[in-house]
Amino acid sequence: MKSIEKAMALHARRSQGPSPEPAQEEPPAETAMVEPQVSEPLVTEAAPLVRATDLAKTFDVSAPWLNRVLERQPRLLLRAVDGVSFDIARGETLALVGESGCGKSTVARLLVGLYEPTRGGFEFYGQDAHAAFKTPQGRHLRRRIQMIFQDPYASLNPRWIVEDIIAEPLREHAIETDPEALHARVDDLLRSVGLSPQDRVKYPHQFSGGQRQRISIARALATQPEFLVCDEPTSALDVSVQAQVLNIMKDLQRERGLTYLFISHNLAVVRHVSDQVGVMYLGRLVELAPKHSLFDSPRHPYTRMLLDAIPKMHDTGRARTPVSGEVPNPLNPPAGCAFNPRCPHANDRCRKERPVLQSIGGVRVACHAVQEDRI
Ligand SMILES: Nc1ncnc2c1ncn2[C@@H]1O[C@H](COP(=O)(O)OP(=O)(O)O)[C@@H](O)[C@H]1O
Ligand code: SF4
């Protein structure tokens, strides 16, 4: 865990000076000239760029109808995301963390319009995004919200050269039709992620994992988005390469005023990139706090458990909370607080009544014990 932070600092220093990069990766080229962002001032500066309200997605995972009828099986509904609300200010990063299966990727897919919410929704610049996705202007909105996936190899067409991969969204949205200008645009995008314009004619398999993720980032940036949804963008990369990609993402955020939803299960990465952190458990947010509050004084027992799993990162002298067990089956979640089977502070109320997210001392926590001031 510590090594990634060291690697990030090292990379940040290296990218300021002329010293060489590790052999595996190309050195980042000079940052390209960045075109100014086109934004629509539909709301005041203070309003968040993204506001999710009671966002929910339920999947029907029932057996086929005939089997259900013959075997008298009930319909099975899986609540992957169940009432998630958050704001992200322009230019800031909200990180979502939580164990596998807690609904992080489903939130990501809801925010880029790949899924329709079962309940709730989200506003982008104060406008209902899912309503907008369905209108002719939805195309314009899709340009402004882009996604970066975990596995760059799977998300890049292996039969296309890099130029075509990056130019595709520019052609699709008819942003650039002139071949010369398209060429120049691709070169700028490659430079902005530390690749060379000569890489234009290569295929994805000719690059390392980190370079492929840079190509994905360049492609995502092609439409000049304002909001990037990044689903475990560096989890498939090794530590030193992760650091390079994360630093490039941070630089691009600063230069272009980008807003990120950043999903990761790696708290060292989250600590490095986020402004706010949302901790998810079984489809719900259990704690939402500014980064420093969350790392310095985690409130929810689940947040504490996640931080306790990385002993050296926060040494507050606080007694460790031993928690064991597995994430419950989302098809059959526990009554009351979903975390109660694993929680050392659970009592009768916890087993019966589901806690709701409440503001306490500048953070939002869904826990009876915290709300009752027992822990
Ligand atoms: N398309 C889908 N159909 C049915 N169940 C799904 C689908 N996508 C995700 N799920 C389920 O929803 C829950 C949350 O999944 P996901 O959002 O991928 O979590 P995470 O990204 O945190 O690992 C899991 O139980 C997963 O099995
Ligand atoms: S509500 Fe109860 S079971 Fe849930 S996290 Fe808080 S103390 Fe633990």
Ligand SMILES: [Mg+2]
């Ligand atoms: Mg996921």
